[in-house]
Amino acid sequence: MGDFYEMFYEDAVTASRALDLTLTSRSKDASGSRIPMCGLPHHAADGYLARLVEKGFRVAICEQVEDPKKAKGVVRREVVRVVSPGTFTQTAYLDDRAPTFLMGVVLQTQPAASREHDRYGMAVLDLSTGEFTTAEYDGDTGRQALRDDIAMLRPREVLLSSEDDLRPLLPDAPEPAITTVEPWTFDVDRARDALTEQLGTTGLDGFGLDNRPAAVAAAGAVLHYLRDTQKAQLQHVRSIAFRHTADAMVIDPSTMKHLEVVVSSEGTRKGSLLAELDHTVTVMGSRLLRAWLLRPLCRLDEVHDRLDAVEELAFRSVERAKLREVFKSVHDLERLVARAAMGTAGPRDLLGLQRSLATIPRLRAVLGPLEPPLLKSVCAQLDEVPDIRDAIEATLVSEPPALARDGGAIRDGVDVQLDELRGISRSGKEQIAAMEAAERARTGVGSLKIRFNRVFGYYIEVSKANLHAVPDDYHRKQTIAGGERFITPALKEFERKVLGADERILEREVRLFDALRDTVGATAERIQETARALARLDVLTGLAETAAVYDYTKPHVHDGDELLITEGRHPVVERQAAHAFVPNDVTLNATTHQVILLTGPNMGGKSTYLRQTALIVLMAQIGSFVPANRAKVPMTDRIFARVGASDNIARGQSTFMVEMQETANILHTATSRSLVLLDEIGRGTATYDGLSIAWAVAEHLATDAGARPKTLFATHYHE
Ligand SMILES: Nc1ncnc2c1ncn2[C@@H]1O[C@H](COP(=O)(O)OP(=O)(O)O)[C@@H](O)[C@H]1O
Ligand SMILES: [Mg+2]
Known part of the structure; x- marks a missing residue:
């Protein structure tokens, strides 16, 4: 109402509590009692919205949809947008360096078939950038993999059909907001129509979605929900990627946590591998590096392409410095173009977009002479989108106000x-x-x-x-x-x-x-491609910087079987240690060194040795150099890391049970291309039992005729 948003009745009571707003009252209602009311100023709305969404509320925003001066009678108002945790995209209130995911999950059962034929579809969209991916999972193993993926992706909001009981698949912490929708929104045919319309195509084969009904259904539900709540153009959602599980190394959430890949044991980014490796300059690069770490590559040629690019950039220190300098002028292009497409970008946003695009000729000039194929292809994808860049520059003044309706954003001579x-x-x-x-x-x-x-x-x-x-x-x-x-x-x-x-x-x-x-929004796709190329270039340059500054070496990643590390270090501990870090060698292979049994006193460095080995493998497979003098790394399909519960037996049976179940799970799913870390397994029980369990597990891994994963086994029992 005018310059205020106002809430009435129960809404006013709830909002005044959640936001510390003063509850007042307006006129009386028919029965003569006062109507509770509270309001907040228009210009501060985003901050209040962020707080409501953070608390898990869903907020419908009503606005005047006609000019009050021209309206006859009461001014018409409509719900213009519904904001929820998964659709809140005000950049100022989001974490720059992490995605914000809205997810849809669906279960497709076959009539009269066993649970092994269950199929799950999952789709996940970052509305703030337009990144849209989907996947399918089959049977009980698939169900577990889906649960792991959900925990890893940390969606802020999950859409579930009221017919499926999928809540058990969602993590307790951080707990996503759950939105239950009607089952028909997951209907495959409707979903296919919604997707082809949104993506502007006639079929979905080009996105690898032919014969992926569950994935399509989940993606359709996400789109349907957005159309329903956003009532805005979603021109930045123009493609969708199907994620094959086999394309990436599988690292389950407990392993991620134990290895402190993106979050340290204290729950912070600081102290994680991500924080140590991150020498990116742009927030887009930072987000992408995080995504790379959560999904290391499983294809040898792709790993080599990245490593060759990083090697070139690590060697070329002058070019690297130039690129990093130019990146300083690059804004969050992915989110800016999304804001343009959704109609929420202001003049300063467009100018930021223009200035980011203006850096591209300089980047291309630096990249021009560099040979590695990945750098060549990134360079080819960097499109300065000159028509858009020039249009913005020609239209806006160089220091425009935040909002167009503040006036003074448009140059003289434009119109x-x-x-x-x-x-x-x-x-x-x-x-x-x-x-x-x-x-x-x-x-x-x-x-x-x-x-x-x-x-x-x-x-x-x-x-x-x-x-x-x-x-x-x-x-x-x-x-x-x-x-x-x-x-x-x-x-x-x-x-x-x-x-x-x-x-x-x-x-x-x-x-x-x-x-x-609108013109910028209509070219969202081209700008997004450039944004993604910029992010990739920033990550590669950042990894090269890390390699140069921390004295890492290029790993030899190969299709064979040998894992050989000379003078390896732990990438995080070596930077934090008060004393010089003592490097260690590792040799693991399927024939002579399949299991390493590591014993020694507490505080001897066993856990660190295990983790550094896994981290070096993981780093190599995202295309990073590694902290070692020399490293031969075989393509690894999964990394498992399990730690025994603390020595405290009083922690009880359940912890021990979980530990044993997880260990059993590893014994069942590891392949000969997997790397298994077992750190003090069996600790959660009496000494003798623990030792027996540890022994049995080690023996099984070493002698079982089936899969013989490379295994590092640490225990302080050394009888
Ligand atoms: N190679 C190393 N060089 C220097 N310090 C190390 C090394 N390995 C471990 N440390 C330090 O020693 C301490 C104990 O290491 P940890 O791996 O937990 O031992 P354990 O698992 O044998 O009890 C940690 O504080 C760690 O930072
Ligand atoms: Mg230990």
């Missing part, structure tokens, strides 16, 4: 009509200024002033002492402490000109700005 109106406004203001001088001369009152306020518009102010000199044609409007305020017909005539023009200037500016924003 004839706007220039004319500005001319009128300017000359009116000049005439008023001239009038002040003329009236001073006429009345002989040197202190006479012409001023403006929102209530009277322009007025002439004369102080008490000079009131005797006021001419007859002045009409008194108001008496104030120091004097009186007057208007004259001539002054009002100028005012009509100025104010009329000013109002039309704003209307015109907003219209021109919206048109510019």
